[in-house]
Amino acid sequence: MATYSTNEFKNGLKFLLDGQPCTIVDNTIVQPGKGQAFNRVKYRNLMTGRVLEKTFKSGEKVDAADVIDTQLQYLYNDGEFYHFMNPETFDQYQVAAAAIEDVSKWLVEQDECTVTLFNGEPISVTPPKTTVLEVIQTDPGIKGDTVDSSGKPATLSTGAVIQVPMFVKTGDKVLVNTERGEYLSRAKE
Amino acid sequence: MNEPVRDQSDPACSVFSRLQKRAQLLQTLRAFFYGRGVMEVDTPILSAGTVPDVHLRALSTLVQVPGERDKQRFYLHTSPEYPMKRLLCLGSGDIFYLGKVFRDGDLSRRHQVEFTMLEWYRLGFTLSDLMDEVAELIGQILGDGRPVEKLSYREAFAHYAGIADIFTATAAECKAVLDARGIEIVGVDDDDKPLWEQLVLTEVIEAQLGRNAITLLYHYPAREAALAQVLADNPLVAERFEVYVEGLELANGYHELADASAYRQRFVEALASRKALGLEAVPLDEPLLQTLEATPLPDCSGVALGVDRLLMLQQGYADIKDGLPFGLLEA
Numbered sequence: 355m356a357t358y359s360t361n362e363f364k365n366g367l368k369f370l371l372d373g374q375p376c377t378i379v380d381n382t383i384v385q386p387g388k389g390q391a392f393n394r395v396k397y398r399n400l401m402t403g404r405v406l407e408k409t410f411k412s413g414e415k416v417d418a419a420d421v422i423d424t425q426l427q428y429l430y431n432d433g434e435f436y437h438f439m440n441p442e443t444f445d446q447y448q449v450a451a452a453a454i455e456d457v458s459k460w461l462v463e464q465d466e467c468t469v470t471l472f473n474g475e476p477i478s479v480t481p482p483k484t485t486v487l488e489v490i491q492t493d494p495g496i497k498g499d500t501v502d503s504s505g506k507p508a509t510l511s512t513g514a515v516i517q518v519p520m521f522v523k524t525g526d527k528v529l530v531n532t533e534r535g536e537y538l539s540r541a542k543e
Numbered sequence: 544m545n546e547p548v549r550d551q552s553d554p555a556c557s558v559f560s561r562l563q564k565r566a567q568l569l570q571t572l573r574a575f576f577y578g579r580g581v582m583e584v585d586t587p588i589l590s591a592g593t594v595p596d597v598h599l600r601a602l603s604t605l606v607q608v609p610g611e612r613d614k615q616r617f618y619l620h621t622s623p624e625y626p627m628k629r630l631l632c633l634g635s636g637d638i639f640y641l642g643k644v645f646r647d648g649d650l651s652r653r654h655q656v657e658f659t660m661l662e663w664y665r666l667g668f669t670l671s672d673l674m675d676e677v678a679e680l681i682g683q684i685l686g687d688g689r690p691v692e693k694l695s696y697r698e699a700f701a702h703y704a705g706i707a708d709i710f711t712a713t714a715a716e717c718k719a720v721l722d723a724r725g726i727e728i729v730g731v732d733d734d735d736k737p738l739w740e741q742l743v744l745t746e747v748i749e750a751q752l753g754r755n756a757i758t759l760l761y762h763y764p765a766r767e768a769a770l771a772q773v774l775a776d777n778p779l780v781a782e783r784f785e786v787y788v789e790g791l792e793l794a795n796g797y798h799e800l801a802d803a804s805a806y807r808q809r810f811v812e813a814l815a816s817r818k819a820l821g822l823e824a825v826p827l828d829e830p831l832l833q834t835l836e837a838t839p840l841p842d843c844s845g846v847a848l849g850v851d852r853l854l855m856l857q858q859g860y861a862d863i864k865d866g867l868p869f870g871l872l873e874a
Contacts, residue, residue, distance in 0.1 A: 361648070383651050386792070388767050389598055389741045391648070392728075409746060411730030411738075
């Protein structure tokens, strides 16, 4: 198995810790003038999403994790699994609904998502950074009030609820930032 | 960690205003020493011999010396200590160096491989005299009236880590301090006391040093003496200090070792440690060793201060690069 020494550590490096795939979020070398150097490492456990910290004696080695990000098309969900396909090889992957609970509300059929594979199995899904969704329900805005910044809630076709400006109507299509869950603009047809 | 907040409105203007701050700092540092009759010395960066310390990695380059078939290896200095000590032996009197030094393998928000060091030596100064002068200089540069605090190494461990006497504490006691704070360490043997002790200092204590103060940590363990004298009445303790401001290590000073044979002995021990760790052997600075033997080093204390870090603190930069024209990877 490939290994990485601490001097190869950098942000984004994928390695194994107790069998779990992790990615380095921050790597700081701690080098006292007259002492042993250490790497103070913040890493995200890719299975749990938790960010943790460990300090490695410089020169220590870790095993590389077989983690790759791949662009897959979202096909459909059957309640238990979300199904994705590689649009070039037509290979299909299924992801347990529980694993993508927090992003499922941004998934639109046919959209290309970034799916992270660990040993060939999907472990996480990142939807496109922006997506166009239809407003299926929102209260009518107060007439004449087109610039009120406070906005109002709107339910989108995927079930997501976001704040939209007063002028947005049921049936409008809106462009949404999926990372922050924020309204960006009305989408042009 | 937070990203530095930069003025984006006029990037060019902000770069030059930052460089001006740097220029002012260099000028103020020089004025401090010129005003006290300390002579500036511009010692060589390249040298055939280098520091054997296992934790310092000197860069090197090849020089075509006339009359030699093969290019000769020369090392870039990690500090101007050796040539400065030769000058002291030869009777220079008080001297300072302000310029670049090089240490490989270290690139972070607090380090650059190439960095600016202020190093100075004062004849007849005790460790305590020099600590006062360093604190005065740093106080003048930071200019925020923060108090000076002197804390012994032992007191720091007692106060910030709850280890009553670090000199007699066990590896397990040190490790317990880290465990209790949920700090996970990879790659250190359970019984490696010096390393667990170092980790308590860097992972637990350091961040708390110099909070709204200039903290001078002094009387380090003798095994970390480097080229400092050991206390006459306590062979466990070295006459060495470090300066911390807001958790950042700024300076490292010694009551300088004078005995020429002790220099050779500590260098040879360092070479043996290098070999044991599988590190490359390095040539010693023979001219230094010979000068020390021929004309002993006068009683003096010396200190090296990281100028880029001082600028970082003075200007509130989050990254050491913010005070430089270009960092290593942009140069």
